Amino acid sequence: MFKYFETTADLGVEALGESLEEAFKEAAKALYNIMVDIDKVEKKEVVEFEVEGEDLEELLYNFLNELLYYTDVYGLVFSDFEIEIKNNRLKCKAYGEKIRKEHNIKEEVKAVTYHKMEVKEDNGLWKVKYIVDL
Numbered sequence: 001m002f003k004y005f006e007t008t009a010d011l012g013v014e015a016l017g018e019s020l021e022e023a024f025k026e027a028a029k030a031l032y033n034i035m036v037d038i039d040k041v042e043k044k045e046v047v048e049f050e051v052e053g054e055d056l057e058e059l060l061y062n063f064l065n066e067l068l069y070y071t072d073v074y075g076l077v078f079s080d081f082e083i084e085i086k087n088n089r090l091k092c093k094a095y096g097e098k099i100r101k102e103h104n105i106k107e108e109v110k111a112v113t114y115h116k117m118e119v120k121e122d123n124g125l126w127k128v129k130y131i132v133d134l
Contacts, residue, residue: 002030011107012116015128020056021083023119023126024063024090028081031064031112032096034132035071036103041079043095052089056119060128063090064112071109075099107134 002015013030017023032038051066053059070076078096085091099105110133118129 002026002033004030004034010113010131010133012129012131017126017128018124020085020119020121020126023128024060024083024085025081027060027064027128027130028067028078028083028094031067031109031132032077032079034107034109034134036077036099036105038077038079040103041077041096043080044097045076045095047076047078047094047096048092049094050089050091054088056088057114057117059085059088059090060119060130061112061114061117063092064130066092067094068109068112070094071099077103109134 015023015026015030017026047070049066051062053062075098076096077099078094080095082093113131115131
């Protein structure tokens with residue numbers, strides 16, 4: 001599950017999951033749902049990568065910005081993710097395709113920011129919060 005929250009000039013995202021991996025997966029889905037209708041993105045291509053971070057916030061930041069790299073450089077958008085997190089290292093398989101007008105293009109996400117970024121466990125649920133620059 002994910003939802004959005006208001007900020008002054010950008011858009012905030014809050015994603016929840018029963019595991020850390022699920023929360024990161026929902027955070028990635030929310031990122032792409034800002035840009036396109038992810039329900040229309042088919043799993044035609046897979047991209048595999050690894051990122052690491054000093055803490056969970058840096059790991060989230062590096063993960064989301066790596067996804068944006070594939071969008072900016074290769075024109076790919078993603079709708080599903082397989083994620084494994086161990087020792088502040090994340091392995092990802094991202095499934096998607098080249099962006100098409102049929103995806104109902106919405107907003108351009110320029111970057112993910114550290115501002116108000118949060119990754120924490122609360123009552124058995126993992127919560128991820130971040131803000132994107134539109």
